[in-house]
Amino acid sequence: MSTPSGGDPNRGLITVSIMLATVMNSLDTTIANVALPHMAGSVSASADQITWVLTSYIVASAIMTPMTGWLAGRFGRKLVFMTAIIGFTAASALCGAAQSLGQIVIFRLLQGAFGAALVPLSQAVLMDVYPPEEQGPAMAIWGMGAVLGPIIGPALGGWLTENFDWRWVFYINLPFGILAGTGVFLFIHDRPLLAKTPFDFTGFALLSVAIGAFQLFLDRGDNKAWFESTEIWIESSVAGIAFILFVFHTLTAERPFLPLALIKDSNFASATMFGFFVGILMFATLSLLPPMLETLMGYPVVTTGLVTAPRGVGTLVSMFIVGRLINRIDTRLMVGIGLVLSSLSLLGMSGFSLQMDSSLVVSMGLLQGIGIGLVFVPLTTLGFATLDVRYRADGAGVFTLMRNLGASVGISIMQALLTQNGAKVQSRLVSGLTPDNPNWPMAAKAGAYSLTNPLGITLLDGEVTRQSSMVAYIDDFKMMFLLGMAVLPLLFFMRPPRKGESAPHVAME
Secondary structure, X not given: OOXXXXXXXXXXXXXXXXXXXXXXXXXXXXXXXXXXXXHHHHHOOOHHHHOHHHHHHHHHHHHXXXXXXXXXXXXXXHHHHHHHHHHHHHHHHHHHHOOOHHHHHHHHHHHHHHHOOHHHHHHHHHHHHOOHHHHHHHHHHHHHHHHHHHHHHHHHHHHHHHHOOOOHHHHXXXXXXXXXXXXXXXXXXXXXXXXXXXXXXXXXXXXXXHHHHHHHHHHHHOOOOHHHOHHHHHHHHHHXXXXXXXXXXXXXXXXXXXXXXXXXXXXXXXXXXXHHHHHHHHHHHHHHHHHHHHHHOOOOHHHHHHHHOHHHHHHHHHHHHHHHHOOOOOHHHHHHHHHHHHHHHHHHHOOXXXXXXXXXXXXXXXXXXXXXXXXXXXHHHHXXXXXXXXXXXXXXXXXXXXXXXXXXXXXXXXXXXXXXXXHHHHHHHHHOOOOOOOOOOHHHHHOOOOOOOHHHHHHHHHHHHHHHHHHHHHHHHHHHHHHHHXXXXXXXXXXXXXXXXXXXXXXXX
């Protein structure tokens, strides 16, 4: 597939094809977020139900990512790459054509399952087609493409939704997919297949069932009154039993899906747990902000995209800083500073109000983006600093799986808390709406919010809902700030990499 001295003669065209696939995949991390309220209205879904569009994609991608290496070794990188691109593009078209929430969720599961292979295979192919002395610049270009999607995603998604329809946030993948698939088919030539390596399908199946059942438990629990529902009991029981069997299998299998060496390595175990919680902070914020801005603040969808885009710009800027400093200062210091900045942005978001302007949204998003960029690359370096080279491929899959699992769990938990807290606050506010309440101005009682006027009661109900929803959002941001601070001590369980140690490229998806 490549020659050690000169690389592949088609590497320029291969790079373009790979970049198209990477941008297509990275766009989907943010482009659909701003369209969520429009999707919810189109398919008659509630605010918590529409987040299944996000969690289904993340869970499917998390489960399938660890299989990428085995599939590529078994069937060849080119075939797996082509299948991933075609499947992702077709699933995108189906998402755009979906007529119900159930259809969107199923098609997003497919999209995530096929898209899981795009990022790791893009990195692997680039490393093959460039000679060693050019791999650094090639990966830097690839990294810019991976970050470009999240930067332009919110603005592009808002523009497409405003001028066309929310369905175009999925249809936009079609030209990218067609061009990327054509390039991969024409210019990538597979290497001879390696010796077939065993894959622990039992462990993989048990973990997949545990994750899937647990996600269903989180997504549907609030609507089903949690453990008052038989369905929730079944889902929680299946998740618990499958996880216990997975642990038992891991401890007894000759070559388990999760090698015990990964757990025993304190750097890798701590960094993976750290990444799980950072995934919560990163993706839960992305799922909360657009609905808040559009439904409570009345922002047009295009404006929502524009004011949330600086988050991606901040990530891009800090990744350039990381590239220059990563070999000069303690890696743990960069991760710590990044987490503190991200957490402080969440503390700033807890100061949101219905009267604020967009400057606070922009500044806090920029600050969070800078923090995120300072975390991910150094965290990967720390995680793999002490890990035996033999386990790096397994480690990369587990590391990405746990981060994505944190994202899906975080979205579900924060959305459930948002619904519950909003209802509690609304109940407290309504209890104070009595004619003899001295804190209720007389002008309001006699004016638009008159309790003797049906229109006044309707307006008052709407205002109470807005106020209680904003308080619930603020509570979520405060909780995530506290979570970020609580995770910080995990850094003390890691040691910095020695000179000459490097980690495999694990992308920020």
